């Protein structure tokens with residue numbers, strides 16, 4: 001179903017109050033997309049929402065925890081109100097306790113919270129978003145990490161969660177290959193963000209690029225059809241991406 005007055009593309013971006021999520025929100029909003037943004041800390045989200053709105057963007061900012069079912073339903077309801085959903089970007093992520101520590105020293109409550117944010121919530125949001133994404137031929141973009149595939153001591157909880165997200169994404173991609181939607185994994189590479197700083201306090205991040213280093217990738221991805229990128233995993237800092 002196409003709404004004649006609802007042609008503006010819509011992205012739902014989780015974890016959009018800072019870091020990569022904020023950069024992607026600003027990029028898509030600048031292209032004229034409407035953006036639905038979420039993060040738990042209302043004040044941080046409000047700063048981003050105000051800036052994008054002042055720049056002329058259409059922004060729906062909904063603070064809350066993607067680990068909570070009621071909040072996820074609110075987010076998808078916002079897309080329904082806007083009339084469509086083109087990209088669901090599962091970017092919100094946690095690494096567990098700060099500083100990161102060995103897996104067997106990690107509190108299990110934190111392990112469960114990381115899995116809820118990094119794995120359960122993206123799958124749950126994709127479940128809820130599926131009907132809207134089918135209408136637009138939309139894309140689910142799940143943010144992965146090198147920690148999903150390589151062994152980084154002290155990043156075990158995070159790495160396990162991202163490995164699970166990788167596999168879940170590939171399976172959803174295969175299961176919906178004929179539905180017109182796409183499911184894509186993106187490893188942004190090391191980027192200088194609050195999350196990185198909190199994971200390893202004191203670690204020298206000089207030389208680590210800011211999230212806008214990934215903009216060429218997003219410019220490329222936005223031009224792809226869902227079928228082209230369905231089930232693929234991209235390294236955002238390592239183009240050209242067609243060859244993968």
Ligand SMILES: NC(=O)c1ccc[n+]([C@@H]2O[C@H](COP(=O)([O-])OP(=O)(O)OC[C@H]3O[C@@H](n4cnc5c(N)ncnc54)[C@H](OP(=O)(O)O)[C@@H]3O)[C@@H](O)[C@H]2O)c1
Nearest residue numbers: 015017019020039040041065066092093143190191193195
């Ligand atoms: N930074 C890197 O070097 C790097 C490398 C590889 C992959 N990645 C991936 O890239 C993505 C972005 O990373 P980043 O470094 O920009 O992240 P970040 O700085 O840690 O920001 C995380 C964002 O997610 C939000 N968030 C966390 N838990 C949430 C929850 N339960 N519900 C709603 N929002 C939540 C945070 O806000 P609140 O805390 O206020 O909720 C914040 O907006 C992540 O998926 C990360 O795993 C990053």
